[in-house]
Amino acid sequence: MPGSRHADLLRALRAALGDVAVRVPDADHPLTEHLQDWRGRYHGQALAVVSPADTAGVATTVKLCGAHGVSIVPQGGNTSLVGGSVPDASGEQVVLSLRRLNQVLSVDADNLSMTAQAGCTLAAVQQAAAQAGLLFPLSLASEGTCTLGGVLATNAGGTQVLRYGTARELCLGLEVVTAQGEAWTLLKGLRKDNTGYDLRHLLIGSEGTLGIITAASLKLHPAPRGCATALVPCANPAAAVALLREARQVLDAGLTACELMAPLPLSLVHTHLPDVVKALGGLPLPSAQTLHAGSPWWLLLEAVSPLSDADAQERLAGVLTDTSASLSQSLSQRAAMWRLREAIPMAEKTAGRMVKHDIGLPTSHIPDFIAQVEAALRQRWPGSAVVCFGHLGDGNLHFNVQPPAEQAQGAGFDAFEREANTLVFDAVQALGGTISAEHGIGELRKHELSARHPAAALAAMRAIKQALDPAGVLNPGRVLPLADEGTHQA
Ligand SMILES: Cc1cc2nc3c(=O)[nH]c(=O)nc-3n(C[C@H](O)[C@H](O)[C@H](O)COP(=O)(O)OP(=O)(O)OC[C@H]3O[C@@H](n4cnc5c(N)ncnc54)[C@H](O)[C@@H]3O)c2cc1C
CATH class of the missing domain: 3.30.70.2740 (Alpha-Beta Plaits)
Structure with a gap:
């Protein structure tokens, strides 16, 4: 149970945000989904999990925590793969969950942009764009759970970066609550805006250490009318790189994805998630034994067309010289090919x-x-x-x-x-x-970053952290180790 020093803080948070927004973990409600990371590597404790309903509530939470000397771990979907979104073991931190800020605020089809709150899942953002006949292309296997704030705070990549860029390239503006509990709103949805330092780019990829993202305006794209996917065997990685080069030459910006899969991860999918392989139907994937023996490697290639699926298929077929390549003939075949690729992390998790x-x-x-x-x-x-x-x-x-x-x-x-x-x-x-x-860096890679990054670049990062969050309220010790942590390896 929190000591009396923190009882004041909890009372103040409840008074400001309502009881429902302030949960204290206990035996009946351990709140494990907020305290443990997706891979089960990091297990933290928290004073409370606080879930404000709006930006003003986020600002209030930051101000109150700052005034009580309590640090905050911002959290979206808690799908971080580097332990950045869970509290430490002290039980003295507040997890600030953004999940209740989950409204899509506007879609502007003529401006090819939308504005949404940080707690929207990535899938909800994609769906809102699709309902307007547009595309928000960022795509990750965790998209049903990860949030807009999280993907921006980690500058997430995923499967469509080749054509559309990372989360950074898809963000036009942000609303942010600072470490002092002040909010700035720069959600204009502009392609060009050279008004001083670009705070948006400082916040993107800062992993909850410089400010809390509460909303974002995003770049949308026209939804392609056609799409085709192929699974292509390659003798080795050099052959895969040669095929990528050819695909870029032939398809140019129409090439949207190029995913490499070694034989071993596919054999793990065979073993641990056989239904995913069965769903490929007639598409040829070698047996688990052949894959286990080390061949071949596979590429998943995807191409889009502004005209039709048939046009996308024809364009992609122009790259496929190997007769054992499979070219999708339907949406369900495309989905089955992607499920194969996206099943790999889960198969790995099962494998140990x-x-x-x-x-x-x-x-x-x-x-x-x-x-x-x-x-x-x-x-x-x-x-x-x-x-x-x-x-x-x-x-x-x-x-x-x-x-x-x-x-x-x-x-x-x-x-x-x-x-x-x-x-x-x-x-x-x-x-x-x-x-x-x-x-990102989070907890997992912070010592390697410190050991391997240029000293002057690290000093600049520390100076930025010190300038924006001098009291160390926001996700302290993440990305950059605390002064007393030394330089040991993670
Ligand atoms: C199965 C699986 C597949 C994945 N595939 C990919 C992939 O292909 N590409 C990829 O890039 N990542 C991938 N990831 C990693 C993960 O989904 C991303 O890092 C995601 O961007 C995190 O979003 P989140 O909402 O879950 O954030 P969280 O995990 O909650 O937080 C991540 C970090 O961002 C901070 N943060 C969260 N919300 C905010 C906010 N609103 N303001 C400020 N800081 C915030 C947290 O403090 C933490 O440091 C995958 C994860 C899983 C589990």
Whole structure:
């Protein structure tokens, strides 16, 4: 139970927001969905989970928490893959859930824009655009749960970045509550606006450490009239990169997705989610045994057309020289191909603990990276395996490493993780890549960021944090470690 020092804060929050907005975890209502991350790696405690109904309520919460010296963890759908959205173990933080701010405020078809509150799920934003005959293209496997505020706070990527960009490129304006509990509203929906520092870009990707996003105006696109998807086998990653290059040449901006899947993640889907493979119907995917033996790799390619599905199919067919490639003939076949790709994280989760990496590289270096690092891992741990898949079109790989059986749990796993991270991130750095392409830094990667980012860039980040949140109210110790945390590895 919270001590009396915090009883005053809880009373003040209840008086301002209503009892329903202030929940204290207890044995009957542990509120685990707010205190544990999606992967089950981080388990926090909280003084309370506070869910204001509007921007004024968010501002009040921040002011009251600040006045009581209590820090805040902003939370949307709690789908963070880097532990950024759950409180620490102290039980002294407030989780500020944005989920009740869930209204789409307006859609402007002539301006190709919409404005929505931060707690809308990504799927709700997509649906509101679709109802107006338009497209909000950001698409993630977590879209039914993750929120607009969360995808902007993490600058999420997903499957359509190749054509439409990350969340950053799709945001025209923000409404934000500062660490002092003041709100600024810049939701004009303009393509051009050079009025001083662009605070929007500072807030996007700041992971709840610089301000709380309460609403956003978004860029919409015309909904394509036609779409086609293909599953294409490739002998190896170099062949996949060559096919991507050809697809870009032939389809230009009509190429919307290029997802790479190694044999092993597909064999995990075969084993753990067989219904997903069955739903492919007649489309050829090799047996689990063939995939387990290491071939072939697969690309999921998608193309759109301003005319029709038939036109999109014809354009995409122009790229498919391999006769064993499958080209979708219906919406249900397209959906089944995407389900295969999107089932991989769940199949991995079922398969057991892995060391996760969300890395980015120049696409040209990806084949070398995979070959070099797989060989080095096999040499160091013959029983380990790499589960590699991701957004090849953006140079973003989920390069996850399955430990040998004897290091699958406990301290053995922790030691394996430390060493595997060093091996993978050293190679990423040597090839000019990034240790976090789309998931962000959060809790998981903050020590690696500190160890590997240029000192002057880190100093600039700390100065920005200090200027905007000098009291450390917003998600302290996330992205940048606290001064007393040292420089040990995560
Ligand atoms: C199955 C699965 C698939 C995924 N696939 C992808 C993918 O393809 N690409 C990708 O980029 N990510 C992916 N993710 C990661 C995740 O969905 C994204 O990070 C998402 O953007 C987080 O949104 P959220 O609302 O759940 O935010 P949360 O997880 O609640 O929070 C994430 C971070 O943002 C902060 N935050 C949340 N809301 C706000 C706000 N309103 N204002 C300020 N800060 C805020 C939090 O403090 C935290 O630091 C996936 C996750 C899962 C579980």
